[in-house]
Amino acid sequence: MKETDTIKEFHSRVAETVNQIKATGDIMEERKIVEIILRSLSSKFEHIVAVIEETKDLANLPMSELMGSLLAHEQRMSRFTKPPLEQAFSSKVNMTENKYAKSE
Template sequence: MRALLGAQDAWEVVENGFVEVMDTAGMTANQLKALKETRAKDKTALYLLYQAIDESGFEKIVGATTSKEAWNTLEKVFKGADRVKQVRLQTLRGELEGMKMKESEGVSDYITRVQAVVNQLKRNGEMLTDARVVEKILRSLTNNFENVVRAIEESKDLGTLTVEELAGSLEAHEQ
């Protein structure tokens, strides 16, 4: 949501808030213009928040008059989900650790499967380096890749090797 709101130049108003000014008497033309722009950004952000949530979430923020108010409400609602998030992270960590390439599986398919779990972990706040993912892939390949794995470990710096570079090396061997 931050990326979406940022792309619409509306994140700042969500973060800092917007206070509706009732009395505009005495405001300069520039101040009125700035107020109108900020009001529009706030309404855009509020609209995007409405669009991004399901019906039950909408019911929780329907009374909000500003995007910051809606955002704060949603934050409180989803803070309770932190415990659920921790359980989900534990499950995903276990799934990643238990992954092994199947004999009938292509290396590209296996790496895609690993990346899907890695992406879920990252979306849930897990910090995973490419090096850790590369090491996981290397130690969980089938025995057919034993020589290639040794060659990669000896010739490349695993600390800087990206998953994409590894995939290229392994796919070249597979063919």
């Protein structure tokens, strides 16, 4: 997973890859797919991966439930972070305000 990927984008790529593997006749257990997903997540999901590994029975965790947990976590995280462009504008406004405040 790339740092800029969303869980939905990552899930789409995983599902596509799994379908391609299954199309060749290979059997992939859901448990194995869940393990691969957890190992492939970007570092921003490190702490939620640790929580999932400690609290869930990975042998019986469906991929859909895992992705639901990851999506919910991503949505919670997005409430506390501003997009880079919004941060840049905010910084510029703050610098401009400080400039005018000092000249008064």
